[in-house]
Amino acid sequence: MALAANKDIRYIQIFENKGEIMGCSNPHPHGQIWASSSIPVELSKETLQQQTYYEQHGRSLLSAYLDIELQQQEDYLFPKCQQQLFCQLN
Numbered sequence: 001m002a003l004a005a006n007k008d009i010r011y012i013q014i015f016e017n018k019g020e021i022m023g024c025s026n027p028h029p030h031g032q033i034w035a036s037s038s039i040p041v042e043l044s045k046e047t048l049q050q051q052t053y054y055e056q057h058g059r060s061l062l063s064a065y066l067d068i069e070l071q072q073q074e075d076y077l078f079p080k081c082q083q084q085l086f087c088q089l090n
Contacts, residue, residue, distance in 0.1 A: 003033070003035050006035075008037050009035045009036065009037060010036065010037055010038060010039050011035070011036045011038065011039045011040065011043070012034070012035050013034045013035075014031065014032075014033050015032055015034075016030070016031055016032075017030055017031070049061070
């Protein structure tokens, strides 16, 4: 909560650091928090694209994407749920 109260912090990322590929030297997984005064470029671009789409279409881009996914009726784990979860299955 102290990070959220800090007016200089604009972006917080919470993640689990596990494995050598992540630069982890500890043998067990552990959580980390990164806080920054700037928003990452890719996240800023994504936010702007989402906002622009909403202004042009009157609905969110993710809502439009959900409609396409529901029409295709593929890759559903729980098709009758009120909430939807997207998982990239590669």
